[in-house]
Every structure is written in structure tokens, then in C-alpha cells.
Amino acid sequence: MRALLLNFVAIAWTLDVYESCPPYEEYSKHQHLPFSDGELHLSYQRPVPECRTFVSRAVDQQIEDMKDRMSDPDLAQLFENCYPNTLDTTIRWHDSNQEYPRTFVVTGDIDAEWLRDSAHQLSVYMPLLSHDKSLKRLVLGAVNQQAEYVLNAPYCNAFNPPPGSKIHGRPMTGDRVTPPSFDINDVFECKFEIDSLASFLLLSAQYYEATMDMSFMTDRWFEAVQLVYDVAKLSQTGSYAENGKYIAPVYSFKRLTEIGTETLALNGHGFPIRNGTNLIRSAFRPSDDATTFQLFIPGNAMFVSAARMLFPALRDAKADDLLASYKTLADEIEHGIMEYGTYTHPKYGKVFAYEVDGYGGIVNMDDANLPSLLSLPRFGFINASDPLYLNTRKMLLSKDGNPYYLIGAAISGIGGPHVGTKHAWPMSLLTAIMTSDDDEEILNLLKMVKRSTAGLGLMHEGVNVNYPQDYTRSWFAWCNSEFARTILDLAHRKPHLIFKEGVPAYGGVDGAAHPRN
Helix, strand or coil: HHEEEEEEEEHHHHHHHHHCCCCCCCCCCCCCCCCCCCCCCCCCCCCCCCHCCCCCCCHHHHHHHHHHECCCCHHHHHHHCCCCCHHHEEEEEEEECCCEEEEEECCECCCCCEHHHHHHHHHCCCCHHHHHHHHHHHHHHHHHHHHHHHHCCCCCCCCCCCCCCCEEEEEEEEEEEEECCCCCCCCCEECHHHHHHHHHHHHHHHHHHHCCCCCCCHHHHHHHHHHHHHHHHHHCCCCEEECCCEECCCCCCECCCCCCHHHHHHHHCCCCCCCCCCCCCEEEEECHHHHHHHHHHHHHHHHHHHHHHHHHHHHHHCCCCHHHHHHHHHHHHHHHHHHHHHEEECEEEEECCEEEEECCCEECCCCCCCCCCCHHHHHHCCCCHHHHHHHHHHCCCCCCCCCCEEEEEEEEEEEEECCCCCCHHHHHHHHHHEEEEEHHHHHHHHHHHHHCCCCCCCCCCCCEECCCCEECCCCCCHHHHHHHHHHHHHHHCCHHHHHHCCCCCCCCCCCCCCCCC
């Protein structure tokens, strides 16, 4: 009876909206046919073909390959919805210019491009670039566009559509930011988050690893990579010189707001940090919330990993000076993380801190948004079996170790200050799966992920741990990509958990390997 009622509601909605291409933010709040054959009867959520923003035959082929292998119809439906979601819905502009293609990728329901979100959204398609020339060109365009954003505003996190796209953006107004040397019409928001710059390096490195194509290494790209290095070095400076004189940070941010995490303390400078740690200060977290202490450990760790992933590209391009500079910088930061970013917890032993100030101040928590402490193996900074990581992981996935680990009747997972103390992020469940080797834990997490969609068949940002129908963001493409990445990881690493009996591990179309980064 429930399935018949759902079908009736979906038919009514579908007949109404298929007359034209509806806004996907609204479309994704409703159920659509066909429903999955599993116990949850999850909705189908791909737009009709003529309403999709980009089509990749290789992606569609991989969906069919995976569906044929998967044993759980609900998981298969989620994969079919989530894997192509970035291509189906968020490619707002693509200029396939032969000399310099560019691509504008939105995060979903917000019509702006975050360097971090877009890089992670697209990275799940990297193994297919050698099988789909149009997809390869799309990602090449994204690398080029990110380079332009970095050059125009290296301290900013989110950007408006490029002028050539003829798409109307929202000019940044009200915030007082230094350095002010950017056009507010180009910038959606200017919060300095070190993982944003790391994401540009990561996207470039992943594209090169997947294609060995050096065409993105233009003068503009090298200028952007050099600028990232320069900003990182400037951001290693602490708050006081050796003689005790205060050193004002290059970057400051002030916003008139009633929300404490939306602006920086001490006249927009943030709280003081110690000089000489070699860590890069980050004014904001990946959640776009202000850091408490600006030596943000997950962001520094991701920067180290992304820089090192870029080494082969710099070496092959014979950019020896830039390569040497990045090698030294990565080693400096890693040393700073191990010296200042770890401590001995009274219950869990030696663990990573979330944020530090270098003076002994520690923020003990984790936030679901990536990069997080839980995700450190996901970015290749540390092995998931390392005792230091295992201690940290136990702490983060416990109520007495992490104030933002939330336990509920429907799901349990990590949330964060961004959405309060009732909503966990499905992204944290997916990260926990990719960092686990325990079959029972993985299966339990998969059950919670399935329950988190409120029957809609897509990942959401935050989900009420007791009532999944209370969620934030119906259209959050980044988390949809993270779900697909998780399933492809299991298809390669633990196929017996998601495939029909006797079906071997899956490496992708024509055996294309699936990266975990």
C-alpha cells in the first residue's frame, strides 16, 4: 500500500514538472519514478536527459556496470542518483574553447563555485577521463577556471560565474576583507580557508595523474601555483615577532552578524598564534565557520598531501625551482603538524588536535566537512592503520571524545557548529566507511546512510539524527559525489559487502582504477 501511494504522489509531481526543466533544488525535494525495489523504495532523482547539464557516456556505462553487480536495490538506486549528480545538475557553464577551455561548477543549491567543493565533486570522475574526451575537456576547463579564480583572489573561497558565461552572479557586499585587491563582482565570498588552495593543487594533480596531459600547465597556471606557495609562506607567520611586537596578519575579515562563527575575533584578525610552528594559519574551516585557533590541522594535512601529489607534474614540467620550494614547504608543515598538532588525550592516548595555537591551546573536536581529522587517510596524509590515526578515530567517533559526535535513533555521526547539535552529516558516515576495514562497522554505516535520505534518494548536508525528514540542503552535489566515491571504493576494496554473491572486485570501465583521494 505504501509503495502504491508513493507511486501516485510521484506520478502527479512528475507529470507536472516534466513539461519543462524545473529548478533542481525544488525537484530534489520530491519523489520520482521509478522507485527502488528495496525495502526503502527510494526515489529516482536524475533529471530527464534533456534537462541534464552535461552527459558522459562513460559515466552512464559505469552506472549500468555497477547496478548489474550490486545486491542491494536501495544502494544501487542511490548510486545511480548520486554518481552523475554533479554532471546532471551543476555544470552551469562550459566553454570548450580549443586553446583554453573553462568550466563553472556550482555546489548545488547555491549558484557559486567553491574551490573545495568543485574539486571534490569532479575528482570522482578522474578514472574515466581517458575513456571520455568530452569529460576530460570538462575537467580541464575546471582546472583552468580554478587557476583564474586563484589568481584573481587567492584568499577567497567561493566565486561568481565568470564574466564570459553571461550568468548573473551575486556581488559580495558588506564584508570588510584585507587584502582588498579583487573585484567584488567576481567573488561570492572571501573567507580564507587553506583547504581551498589545497583543493586547486589537488584537482590539478589528479587531472595530470589521470591523463598525463600537460596542456593545463600554461603561464597562468604556473602563476597560480606560485601564488598559492607565496600565500602559504606568508600565512606561516605567527602573531608576535621575537621582540614581542605584534604582527598584523596579511588577511583579516569582518562581517556584521549575530552568528559568532561568521566573523573573526580581535578586529577581524583572529586569536593570536605562536610564531615558528611552520603551520599555515587558516581563518576559516571547510564548513566556512571561523576557526577558534587558526592553526587548523586537517587543512594543513590536506595541503601537504595535495602538494606532494603535484610533485610528478612539476617534475615532468621541469619546474625545478617550484618543485624544490613545495618539497621544502610540505616537509615544514608536516613537521609542524607532528610537533604542535598532536597531544596525549587522557583516555585515547596520542591523537591529532583539530586546531591549535602553538602555545598549548587545543580545540578537541572534529567537523564533518572535509578535510577533517577523520578523513586524513582519505587524503593520503596517514595510513588508516597507523596507531596515531586509530587513536584519533576512536576519539572522534565517541560521545566522550568529540562534542559533535551525535547519537540518534535514526543515525549517529559527526556534525559540527555549522548546523548545530541535532544534525549529523552523512558525509561523516561516508568518511567513516572509507577509513574502516571492519565489515560489520561498514555495513552498519551503510544502513544509516540509506536511512538518511528521507526516502528521496540523495545525500543531504545535515540530517536530524532522530528524524531524517528534518534535513538541510536537498541538493548538495559534493556529498552525492562522496557517496559514489564510497561505493566505488567498496567495489574495489570490499566487493562482497555490496555485490551479488561471487561477483569479483570492480575496477571501473575497462579496469580503470578508482582513486580514494
